[in-house]
Amino acid sequence: MQFDINEEFKNLNHRLTDIWNNMLKQSEFIKALQGKKIDKRLYLIYLFETYHYTAHNSRNQGLVGAMNHLNSTGYTKFCYHHAADEVGHELIALHDIYELGVKENSFTFPKPLADTEVLIAYLYWISIHGNPLQRLGYSYWAESCYSYIDPLINKVKQTLNLQDHQLKFFIAHSKIDEGHFQEVKDIITKHCRTKNDFEDIARVMETSFILTSRMVEAVYRAYLDLAMGKPSQYAFLSDYVEKESVVA
Amino acid sequence: MQFDINEEFKNLNHRLTDIWNNMLKQSEFIKALQGKKIDKRLYLIYLFETYHYTAHNSRNQGLVGAMNHLNSTGYTKFCYHHAADEVGHELIALHDIYELGVKENSFTFPKPLADTEVLIAYLYWISIHGNPLQRLGYSYWAESCYSYIDPLINKVKQTLNLQDHQLKFFIAHSKIDEGHFQEVKDIITKHCRTKNDFEDIARVMETSFILTSRMVEAVYRAYLDLAMGKPSQYAFLSDYVEKESVVA
Amino acid sequence: MQFDINEEFKNLNHRLTDIWNNMLKQSEFIKALQGKKIDKRLYLIYLFETYHYTAHNSRNQGLVGAMNHLNSTGYTKFCYHHAADEVGHELIALHDIYELGVKENSFTFPKPLADTEVLIAYLYWISIHGNPLQRLGYSYWAESCYSYIDPLINKVKQTLNLQDHQLKFFIAHSKIDEGHFQEVKDIITKHCRTKNDFEDIARVMETSFILTSRMVEAVYRAYLDLAMGKPSQYAFLSDYVEKESVVA
Amino acid sequence: MQFDINEEFKNLNHRLTDIWNNMLKQSEFIKALQGKKIDKRLYLIYLFETYHYTAHNSRNQGLVGAMNHLNSTGYTKFCYHHAADEVGHELIALHDIYELGVKENSFTFPKPLADTEVLIAYLYWISIHGNPLQRLGYSYWAESCYSYIDPLINKVKQTLNLQDHQLKFFIAHSKIDEGHFQEVKDIITKHCRTKNDFEDIARVMETSFILTSRMVEAVYRAYLDLAMGKPSQYAFLSDYVEKESVVA
Numbered sequence: 006m007q008f009d010i011n012e013e014f015k016n017l018n019h020r021l022t023d024i025w026n027n028m029l030k031q032s033e034f035i036k037a038l039q040g041k042k043i044d045k046r047l048y049l050i051y052l053f054e055t056y057h058y059t060a061h062n063s064r065n066q067g068l069v070g071a072m073n074h075l076n077s078t079g080y081t082k083f084c085y086h087h088a089a090d091e092v093g094h095e096l097i098a099l100h101d102i103y104e105l106g107v108k109e110n111s112f113t114f115p116k117p118l119a120d121t122e123v124l125i126a127y128l129y130w131i132s133i134h135g136n137p138l139q140r141l142g143y144s145y146w147a148e149s150c151y152s153y154i155d156p157l158i159n160k161v162k163q164t165l166n167l168q169d170h171q172l173k174f175f176i177a178h179s180k181i182d183e184g185h186f187q188e189v190k191d192i193i194t195k196h197c198r199t200k201n202d203f204e205d206i207a208r209v210m211e212t213s214f215i216l217t218s219r220m221v222e223a224v225y226r227a228y229l230d231l232a233m234g235k236p237s238q239y240a241f242l243s244d245y246v247e248k249e250s251v252v253a
Numbered sequence: 254m255q256f257d258i259n260e261e262f263k264n265l266n267h268r269l270t271d272i273w274n275n276m277l278k279q280s281e282f283i284k285a286l287q288g289k290k291i292d293k294r295l296y297l298i299y300l301f302e303t304y305h306y307t308a309h310n311s312r313n314q315g316l317v318g319a320m321n322h323l324n325s326t327g328y329t330k331f332c333y334h335h336a337a338d339e340v341g342h343e344l345i346a347l348h349d350i351y352e353l354g355v356k357e358n359s360f361t362f363p364k365p366l367a368d369t370e371v372l373i374a375y376l377y378w379i380s381i382h383g384n385p386l387q388r389l390g391y392s393y394w395a396e397s398c399y400s401y402i403d404p405l406i407n408k409v410k411q412t413l414n415l416q417d418h419q420l421k422f423f424i425a426h427s428k429i430d431e432g433h434f435q436e437v438k439d440i441i442t443k444h445c446r447t448k449n450d451f452e453d454i455a456r457v458m459e460t461s462f463i464l465t466s467r468m469v470e471a472v473y474r475a476y477l478d479l480a481m482g483k484p485s486q487y488a489f490l491s492d493y494v495e496k497e498s499v500v501a
Numbered sequence: 502m503q504f505d506i507n508e509e510f511k512n513l514n515h516r517l518t519d520i521w522n523n524m525l526k527q528s529e530f531i532k533a534l535q536g537k538k539i540d541k542r543l544y545l546i547y548l549f550e551t552y553h554y555t556a557h558n559s560r561n562q563g564l565v566g567a568m569n570h571l572n573s574t575g576y577t578k579f580c581y582h583h584a585a586d587e588v589g590h591e592l593i594a595l596h597d598i599y600e601l602g603v604k605e606n607s608f609t610f611p612k613p614l615a616d617t618e619v620l621i622a623y624l625y626w627i628s629i630h631g632n633p634l635q636r637l638g639y640s641y642w643a644e645s646c647y648s649y650i651d652p653l654i655n656k657v658k659q660t661l662n663l664q665d666h667q668l669k670f671f672i673a674h675s676k677i678d679e680g681h682f683q684e685v686k687d688i689i690t691k692h693c694r695t696k697n698d699f700e701d702i703a704r705v706m707e708t709s710f711i712l713t714s715r716m717v718e719a720v721y722r723a724y725l726d727l728a729m730g731k732p733s734q735y736a737f738l739s740d741y742v743e744k745e746s747v748v749a
Numbered sequence: 750m751q752f753d754i755n756e757e758f759k760n761l762n763h764r765l766t767d768i769w770n771n772m773l774k775q776s777e778f779i780k781a782l783q784g785k786k787i788d789k790r791l792y793l794i795y796l797f798e799t800y801h802y803t804a805h806n807s808r809n810q811g812l813v814g815a816m817n818h819l820n821s822t823g824y825t826k827f828c829y830h831h832a833a834d835e836v837g838h839e840l841i842a843l844h845d846i847y848e849l850g851v852k853e854n855s856f857t858f859p860k861p862l863a864d865t866e867v868l869i870a871y872l873y874w875i876s877i878h879g880n881p882l883q884r885l886g887y888s889y890w891a892e893s894c895y896s897y898i899d900p901l902i903n904k905v906k907q908t909l910n911l912q913d914h915q916l917k918f919f920i921a922h923s924k925i926d927e928g929h930f931q932e933v934k935d936i937i938t939k940h941c942r943t944k945n946d947f948e949d950i951a952r953v954m955e956t957s958f959i960l961t962s963r964m965v966e967a968v969y970r971a972y973l974d975l976a977m978g979k980p981s982q983y984a985f986l987s988d989y990v991e992k993e994s995v996v997a
Contacts, residue, residue, distance in 0.1 A: 067319035067333055070340075071312045078341035085315055085337035092318075092333070093326035119708040126626030127619050212615040367956040371871050378870030460863040560815045563829055566836075567811035574837035581811055581836070585829035588814075589822035 010194060013203040020207055021146055024214050025153055032218065034225040038157050038164075045105060045165045046242045047228040052105075053239075054224055055174065056098040057117040061125050063091035065132040066140065073137040080138070080196045083188070087144075090181070097174045104171040105245070112241040120223040124216040131209050138202050141193055142209030147217075148186040151179045258442060261451040268455055269394055272462045273401055280466065282473040286405050286412075293353060293413045294490045295476040300353075301487075302472055303422065304346040305365040309373050311339035313380040314388065321385040328386070328444045331436070335392075338429070345422045352419040353493070360489040368471040372464040379457050386450050389441055390457030395465075396434040399427045506690060509699040516703055517642055520710045521649055528714065530721040534653050534660075541601060541661045542738045543724040548601075549735075550720050551670065552594040553613040557621050559587035561628040562636065569633040576634070576692045579684070583640075586677070593670045600667040601741070608737040616719040620712040627705050634698050637689055638705030643713075644682040647675045754938060757947040764951055765890055768958050769897055776962065778969040782901050782908075789849060789909045790986045791972040796849075797983075798968050799918065800842040801861040805869050807835035809876040810884065817881040824882070824940045827932070831888075834925070841918045848915040849989070856985040864967040868960040875953050882946050885937055886953030891961075892930040895923045 029035055037043050070084035103109060117125065132140050158175050161167070169176060197203055231237045277283055285291050318332035351357055365373065380388050406423050409415065417424060445451055479485045525531055533539050566580035599605055613621065628636050654671050657663065665672060693699055727733045773779055781787050814828035847853055861869065876884050902919050905911070913920060941947055975981045 063329070063333075064319045067315050067336075070336065071315035071319055078344070081311070081340045082337045085311075085333045085340070088315075088318065089330045089333035089337070092329045096326070119704060119711075122626070123619060123623050123708065123712065126623045129626060130618070130622030208615060212619065215615075216619065367952060367959075370874070371867060371956065371960065374871045374874030375867050377874060378866070456863060460867065463863075464867065559825070559829075563811050563815035563832075566832065567808045567815055574840070577807070577836045578833045581807075581829045581833035584811075584814065585826045585833070588825045588829070592822070 008198070008200055010197070013197070013200065014190075014193075017145065017203060017207055017210070020211065021149075024146075024211055028214070028218050029153070032222065034221040035157065037225055037228075038161050041164055043161075043164060043228075044232075044246050045167075046231055046239070046246055047225065048161060048165060048167070049102060049105060049107065049242050049245070050227050050231070050239055051221070051224050052098045052102050052174065053115050054118060054121045054220060056095045056102070057121050058125050058128075058220070059091075059098060060095035061128065062094070063088045065128045066091060068129070068132045069137055069140050072133050077196055080192060083192050087185070087188075090185070094174075094178075097177055101171055101174050104173070105167075107242070107245055113238070115238045118220070118223045118227060120216070120220045124213070124220050127213065127216055131213075136202065136205040138193075138197060139205040139209040141189055142206035142211075143213040144185070144189045145193070145206065145210050146214050148182040148189055151182060155179065256446070256448055258445070261445070261448065262438075262441075265393065265451060265455055265458070268459065269397075272394075272459055276462070276466050277401070280470065282469040283405065285473055285476075286409050289412055291409075291412060291476075292480075292494045293415075294479055294487070294494055295473065296409060296413060296415070297350060297353060297355065297490050297493070298475050298479070298487055299469070299472050300346045300350050300422065301363050302366055302369045302468060304343045304350070305369050306373050306376075306468070307339075307346055308343035309376065310342070311336045313376045314339060316377070316380045317385055317388050320381050325444055328440060331440050335433070335436075338433070342422075342426075345425055349419055349422050352421070353415075355490070355493055361486070363486045366468070366471045366475060368464070368468045372461070372468050375461065375464055379461075384450065384453040386441075386444060387453040387457040389437055390454035390459075391461040392433070392437045393441070393454065393458050394462050396430040396437055399430060403427065504694070504696055506693070509693070509696065510686075510689075513641065513699060513703055513706070516707060517645075520642075520707055524710070524714050525649070528718060530717040531653065533721055533724075534657050537660055539657075539660060539724070540728075540742045541663075542727055542735070542742055543721065544657060544661060544663070545598060545601060545603065545738050545741070546723050546727070546735055547717070547720050548594045548598050548670065549611050550614055550617045550716060552591045552598070553617050554621050554624075554716070555587075555594055556591035557624065558590070559584045561624045562587060564625070564628045565633055565636050568629050573692055576688060579688050583681070583684075586681070590670075590674075593673055597667055597670050600669070601663075603738070603741055609734070611734045614716070614719045614723060616712070616716045620709070620716050623709065623712055627709075632698065632701040634689075634692060635701040635705040637685055638702035638707075639709040640681070640685045641689070641702065641706050642710050644678040644685055647678060651675065752942070752944055754941070757941070757944065758934075758937075761889065761947060761951055761954070764955060765893075768890075768955055772958070772962050773897070776966065778965040779901065781969055781972075782905050785908055787905075787908060787972075788976075788990045789911075790975055790983070790990055791969070792905060792909060792911070793846060793849060793851065793986050793989070794971050794975070794983055795965070795968050796842045796846050796918065797859050798862055798865045798964060800839045800846070801865050802869050802872075802964070803835075803842055804839035805872065806838070807832045809872045810835060812873070812876045813881055813884050816877050821940055824936060827936050831929070831932075834929070838918075838922075841921055845915055845918050848917070849911075851986070851989055857982070859982045862964070862967045862971060864960070864964045868957070868964050871957065871960055875957075880946065880949040882937075882941060883949040883953040885933055886950035886955075887957040888929070888933045889937075889950065889954050890958050892926040892933055895926060899923060 037047065066084055067088035070081045070088070073081075128140075128143060131143075154175075158172065162172060193206065197206070227237065227239060231239050231243065285295065314332055315336035318329045318336070321329075376388075376391060379391075402423075406420065410420060441454065445454070475485065475487060479487050479491065533543065562580055563584035566577045566584070569577075624636075624639060627639075650671075654668065658668060689702065693702070723733065723735060727735050727738065781791065810828055811832035814825045814832070817825075872884075872887060875887075898919075902916065906916060937950065941950070971981065971983060975983050975987065
């Protein structure tokens with residue numbers, strides 16, 4: 006099959022636009038963020054789940070280098086450098102949680118929701134098995150997501166009256182990831198040599214995107230359960246919300 | 254137990270001097286290098302075995318970061334950066350093999366000797382299990398070995414009439430590893446907090462040193478077998494040695 | 502917290518009934534099986550995807566024994582014996598595919614659908630990480646599923662006019678799994694000692710069930726795509742269906 | 750290359766006889782066992798180190814099945830059944846330690862000696878990498894060792910005045926392993942199809958044998974250190990030896 010890298014990128018971007026559009030249209034989580042009937046527990050649950058999967062991103066990125074005997078030294082180096090860049094990012098999410106007023110050591114640390122654990126499991130799997138290049142599909146959407154989510158974050162910031170020091174995870178990533186996305190595109194350009202490489206990248210891009218979408222929907226359901234007073238590992242968060250702001 | 258880092262480093266260096274002195278005294282390989290009755294097949298076998306274990310060093314270093322959920326982001330970053338620095342070094346050993354005249358694709362690539370495989374196995378094991386700091390014990394001797402081995406290399410260079418372009422593996426590492434050794438000492442200083450950390454580092458330093466010593470002795474025995482005409486996977490190397498130079 | 506094993510089993514069974522009822526109510530795949538507008542391509546796609554995840558079940562079960570340093574020799578032995586029992590079951594799915602007329606080596610073997618891969622990834626993850634007992638949650642529903650699915654299989658058998666020799670995967674498992682389910686209940690009774698053990702089992706039961714449900718829905722969507730003539734890795738299956746039987 | 754399985758077994762047995770003869774001739778440990786100047790601390794250290802490596806044998810055997818996607822269901826089943834048979838054998842070594850009078854929980858559990866750890870590391874490595882059949886080389890000598898070591902054990906039993914209930918590890922294995930060895934020969938006969946398979950088995954047989962020999966020599970050195978009053982993690986064992994019996 007003929008291989009035209011510009012066509013492949015065009016196709017990849019087309020598929021990326023599609024999954025974003027579908028998600029933005031269907032997501033209850035997104036709708037809630039755009040409305041006014043939320044309180045900061047939604048943002049806190051989101052940050053806890055983000056803490057969980059982010060704690061593994063550096064590790065599964067490192068494994069792409071370590072577990073695959075790659076012919077390409079350039080891609081392997083990229084994997085390790087990128088892994089190094091991601092080390093400890095979960096601590097920024099944790100920092101924001103504490104900046105929002107949650108008291109350290111005053112609660113049982115919540116376990117990841119099932120959908121968060123599925124995302125974590127999948128990212129390890131595709132990092133260890135199959136085409137070593139395919140994890141770039143995850144980076145491709147994750148490092149370019151800020152054009153889509155910046156407006157949402159601004160909306161939430163306003164609704165919940167958040168300050169910049171409580172939004173460090175997003176502000177930091179929004180800056181870092183601009184450079185990262187260019188690196189990801191460069192590394193794809195340099196190392197993807199077949200239609201199959203692009204197909205593997207596209208598959209991981211779509212699947213990891215969908216699993217992340219399911220995770221944020223699960224965050225929203227956990228928030229609704231909490232707001233309705235159902236039993237929840239997140240019950241302790243209600244101590245940090247003014248009674249009047251709680252959704253009925 | 255009281256913990257004095259200067260005492261710990263003194264003890265570590267003392268143990269390092271001991272293992273070097275023992276090795277230099279007992280090694281048949283070293284004696285052969287210092288004599289004149291060798292030909293370049295010894296150096297070539299050494300390079301092939303070096304190719305084998307070096308191909309894993311970046312990977313097991315990366316695994317220290319990826320497999321251990323470390324509290325210390327600084328040490329994890331060091332692991333990934335160090336892994337990135339080591340990527341592809343086995344190709345330098347291969348380059349030297351070809352520069353010595355061995356023709357690419359003209360031979361069945363030799364498998365690692367048993368003692369080389371044992372070294373490889375051990376480095377993975379200590380990278381994945383036990384104290385994540387302990388792999389620094391391997392780096393501690395490996396990155397500081399050039400003061401011991403530079404004189405040996407100069408001697409071999411003279412005996413075998415080698416040129417610099419055939420010694421790239423040693424020349425490159427000799428330079429790189431100076432800086433690396435300082436980094437290793439810094440990272441130990443920063444992250445080792447107990448006598449137990451130093452004990453784990455010392456144990457891995459000694460064990461990986463002994464396994465490497467066994468590997469070089471096995472290289473020498475493989476060379477003797479070859480020189481005596483015994484069946485050997487390295488038989489093809491004899492095509493590259495002038496008949497008169499071969500040991501009886 | 503007080504721990505009453507009968508209560509725990511009651512709760513587990515209650516949650517199991519819930520997920521089955523939800524699934525049976527909502528599944529488009531199930532509805533299709535109960536109707537008449539299907540052809541054997543649906544069953545074939547199902548068998549290919551079953552081949553894929555089944556090929557990993559013995560392996561991830563074995564890993565529960567091998568990767569966890571368990572105190573309980575009884576549970577570890579169960580894991581290995583159960584892994585041995587599952588070896589090669591994917592070949593029964595393959596056998597049925599060929600019995601349905603698909604010609605060996607006449608097609609490019611299809612890759613797992615994204616949702617199948619997610620299921621595979623999750624089962625490895627929970628086998629290696631977390632409470633070693635939790636994989637029993639997967640066995641708990643998978644080994645007791647035949648009371649729910651036997652009527653469906655009978656329906657499909659009739660609709661597609663299938664013979665027993667084309668249904669070996671289901672017939673074999675239906676028999677084997679009766680005994681297995683009793684063993685699973687016995688091993689839970691013997692080794693689960695806390696509410697937390699049951700909670701971990703319940704979580705894996707529900708999550709692996711949902712991921713399997715998503716897989717069968719994806720099978721159905723792949724069938725619809727195929728029936729509508731969209732490009733598909735399963736296009737070769739259309740050679741095995743009489744033209745008149747194909748859904749418009 | 751022509752392949753005659755009887756010739757291959759003959760060659761394997763020849764190499765096995767060679768390594769045993771070399772070992773029996775050179776081992777300081779064996780000489781000590783045959784003499785009278787030992788006390789039960791030697792046997793105890795041996796049992797502790799045996800505890801350590803035995804605790805991993807079931808696990809690395811299980812990994813051969815789980816980590817390799819084998820075409821042969823028969824060999825995979827053998828791996829799991831054999832792993833199940835080995836579960837908990839380290840507890841028999843521990844049982845013997847306590848039967849010899851060592852008081853449970855009265856000491857810091859000794860870490861494996863460096864040579865024991867190298868053996869453990871190697872057995873994992875060859876179980877996960879390379880020809881999946883090669884681990885049979887370890888079983889080949891380990892399951893047939895009792896013709897060599899039974900006379901030694903009888904000698905030690907007499908010298909140290911041991912009772913059968915203090916020798917359960919050896920007595921149990923001596924019986925079990927007769928059947929196991931036949932199974933190992935059967936599985937080799939059934940699954941080894943090339944000279945290369947036998948070569949891989951022979952290599953692992955020899956290397957794992959040598960590493961075990963190094964382990965027992967290290968046990969003997971640890972005993973000598975202890976007898977000479979050098980600092981040792983095994984110092985607590987001296988409480989269990991009558992003063993007069995201690996070697997000068």
